[in-house]
Amino acid sequence: MTLNNGVEIPQIQLGTWLINNDDVRKVVCQAIGVGYRSFDTAKDYGNEKGVGKGIWNSDIERSDIFLTTKLPTAVKDYEGTKEAIDDALDRFSLEYIDLLLIHSPQPWIEVNRTDDRHFEGNLENWRAMEEAVKAGKVRAIGVSNFLQEDVANIVDNGTIKPAVNQIEVHIDKVPMDLMNYCKSLGIQIEAYSPLAHGRLLKDPKINEYANKYNVSPAQLMLAFDLQLGCIVLPKSDNIAEMKEKLHIDFRINDEDMEKLIKLKERDQNVAV
Numbered sequence: 001m002t003l004n005n006g007v008e009i010p011q012i013q014l015g016t017w018l019i020n021n022d023d024v025r026k027v028v029c030q031a032i033g034v035g036y037r038s039f040d041t042a043k044d045y046g047n048e049k050g051v052g053k054g055i056w057n058s059d060i061e062r063s064d065i066f067l068t069t070k071l072p073t074a075v076k077d078y079e080g081t082k083e084a085i086d087d088a089l090d091r092f093s094l095e096y097i098d099l100l101l102i103h104s105p106q107p108w109i110e111v112n113r114t115d116d117r118h119f120e121g122n123l124e125n126w127r128a129m130e131e132a133v134k135a136g137k138v139r140a141i142g143v144s145n146f147l148q149e150d151v152a153n154i155v156d157n158g159t160i161k162p163a164v165n166q167i168e169v170h171i172d173k174v175p176m177d178l179m180n181y182c183k184s185l186g187i188q189i190e191a192y193s194p195l196a197h198g199r200l201l202k203d204p205k206i207n208e209y210a211n212k213y214n215v216s217p218a219q220l221m222l223a224f225d226l227q228l229g230c231i232v233l234p235k236s237d238n239i240a241e242m243k244e245k246l247h248i249d250f251r252i253n254d255e256d257m258e259k260l261i262k263l264k265e266r267d268q269n270v271a272v
């Protein structure tokens with residue numbers, strides 16, 4: 001896919017949350033071996049160093065890898081953000097990051113606990129991120145877990161438009177209004193937890209649709225997000241599962257897409 005600043009980005013990337021720093025080097029190497037070229041990490045995952053080692057240990061050119069990381073959510077000031085970007089580059093031992101995101105509009109500790117959306121703090125993050133783009137430290141910048149009001153704050157007051165909003169999207173969670181709003185601004189949606197964190201892979205209804213298309217439940221869930229136009233970030237540390245997720249060569253028909261979008265409503269109607 002091509003982001004709104006012209007930077008190209010793979011549509012299927014490997015998520016690395018909950019893969020620890022010691023194991024992630026090997027996982028990244030294995031993923032590169034089966035064809036992944038793009039990795040999603042964050043300061044708060046504690047594994048940036050290992051992800052960097054995995055990239056270094058591969059014989060793939062740096063320019064053929066697409067690396068995303070995210071600022072620590074506790075940092076909401078300009079100087080702290082500048083420092084966080086340089087620290088991330090040090091941990092990766094790389095000269096640039098492909099995509100840098102504000103991980104959350106609120107520090108984790110405040111999520112679902114306060115109404116403070118940190119509009120000023122997010123603009124401080126953004127100012128330092130814009131400078132990092134100009135300095136060649138970062139190729140594209142974006143946000144994550146941002147609601148419409150948070151996105152509007154950046155679009156109205158920043159000079160660079162966010163390239164992506166990384167949010168939770170899967171068959172059980174389709175925030176269509178937010179997705180359409182971002183789309184109308186040219187902001188690409190990245191779907192995190194596309195497999196609902198593994199929770200739905202044994203769901204009978206999902207398995208029914210997967211059987212219909214002769215694919216695995218994971219492939220069905222990824223195809224669903226891809227057909228909504230999302231970039232997907234499935235996590236796996238298992239080679240067979242990694243391979244399977246790169247091969248989404250079927251299409252869910254329009255009627256089934258509609259039914260799958262409405263599937264979450266079943267909980268209010270019928271037990272499955």
Ligand SMILES: NC(=O)c1ccc[n+]([C@@H]2O[C@H](COP(=O)([O-])OP(=O)(O)OC[C@H]3O[C@@H](n4cnc5c(N)ncnc54)[C@H](OP(=O)(O)O)[C@@H]3O)[C@@H](O)[C@H]2O)c1
Pocket residue numbers: 014015016017018040041103144145166167191192193194195196197198199201216218233234235236237238241244
């Ligand atoms: N921006 C944010 O705030 C945010 C939040 C959450 C996630 N993310 C990103 O999105 C990525 C993915 O999200 P996620 O880690 O929550 O979950 P996910 O990709 O939705 O699901 C991962 C889980 O599904 C299991 N799984 C994967 N493929 C499978 C298969 N074919 N069969 C059976 N089980 C399978 C995995 O098991 P194994 O571990 O055993 O392979 C793991 O437990 C993260 O790694 C991270 O990069 C971002």
